[in-house]
Amino acid sequence: MPDQNTRPRGFSTQQVHAGADEPTSGGVNPRALPILATAGFVFDDFDQAADRFGEVGGYSYTRVGNPTASAVERRLAVLEGGADALLLASGQAAVTATLIGLLGAGDHLLAASSIYEGTRGLLLDNLSRLGIEADFVDDANDPDAWQALVRPTTRAFFAESIPNPKNDVLDIAAVADTAHAVGVPLVIDNTLATPYLLRPLEHGADIVVHSASKFLAGHGTVLGGVIVFGDRFDWTVRPDLFPHLTTAGRDGRSLTDRHGTLALAAYARDSVALRFGPTPSPFSAFLIQQGIETLSLRMERHAANALAVARWLEEQPEVLSVDYAGLESNAYHEVAARYLPRGFGSVFAFTLAGGADVARTFIDSVDVFTRMTHLGDVRSLILHPASTSHVQRTEEEQRHAGIWPGLIRLSVGIEDVEDLIDDLDGAFRVLRSGAETEGALSAPTRTDAAAVLG
Ligand SMILES: Cc1ncc(COP(=O)(O)O)c(C=O)c1O
Structure with a gap:
């Protein structure tokens, strides 16, 4: 039955129902999320194989997508108030895929200095070796402190909603306004708040990342991460900042032509995750979904x-x-x-x-x-x-x-x-x-x- 109600469903209803509509296997429709433990998916014929690699899309290989993971992605997108989500093998994979999706050699990131140590190390060591530079903002709730460190090469702002362990809770709207004034998106790591306590996209953030290994799963049995994409940031306003999203490909169209404000979601899924390979196991996706249902x-x-x-x-x-x-x-x-x-x-x-x-x-x-x-x-x-x-x-x-x-x-x-x-x-x-x-x-x-x- 379609939902007759115009009132949006509450969080606790959404955490057990959202995104669970797609039939998952062989025409049966199990109530609980099936674990589709398979490396790949059968192509019915020659043409279907070509379709799956083209515009039509569909499942082909689990590194590119798997229905068990997709169900978790749909649910988390709804819970965070986002337009799309990408489930990955760990929180670090989600942070890395987001940053690799946004920045390349010569680009610059501004991050709050209170971020998780693993992310700080990623910036200072691994991404810096790839030519991505970072500066850290001490007083993250002072918009002028962010503004003062902006460079012509700055491509994104990054901060956590509730930093750990000092609880210096972020004024997301103020930082988002500063980021948008210089034409770049704000990424928020919302691991410690979860969408139940705080939904950063509603306060102006553009992308949300989580370690799903923490509260989302809750039971401490699994690692996972997720990127949730908002659909308000317009990558074409300053196309020179994000040429990988705005430059036409072989078919004459860019990712922004094809996916609009979800161009980064498409790039993160079809390019970064596809090639770097931080794929979550369907078993992990299932365990994360079990956790989300009691969040x-x-x-x-x-x-x-x-x-x-x-x-x-x-x-x-x-x-x-x-x-x-x-x-x-x-x-x-x-x-x-x-x-x-x-x-x-x-x-x-x-x-x-x-x-x-x-x-x-x-x-x-x-x-x-x-x-x-x-x-x-x-x-x-x-x-x-x-x-x-x-x-x-x-x-x-x-x-x-x-x-x-x-x-x-x-x-x-x-x-x-x-x-x-x-x-x-x-x-x-x-x-x-x-x-x-x-x-x-x-x-x-x-x-x-x-x-x-x-
Ligand atoms: C705020 C935050 N972000 C990201 C991560 C990384 O997550 P994971 O351990 O799932 O890779 C952690 C891990 O402690 C974290 O606390």
């Missing part, structure tokens, strides 16, 4: 638990600061309240007085929290960024980014929040018993923070 419920619990844990941490005398934008005391609370009315996410950091040794004792004392470099899992996770995720940075760079020796990152899961607080409380009790013996931590106060945080 809204999990995000509500994640956010409620995180807020309760952050409020509780703020009360502990050993805690110098809590970087959770959901707290009224947080410098990013006003921006976060504007962009995240459904909740503030669940990945944040707090800083203990006493530095790395105290952090070590604390992390080694938890039991419900898992020590792990991952986030967005249903299970609560704990990490010491200075010695793990941010270890490639010099001490000075760590300090500049606010990654103090006593800083601990949490990804708060969906367990009973009383158990999470009890677990953290147990770790504080271990610290306190050690401090009593050694007299080291006897009376840390917030006024000590300036000294410890430098």
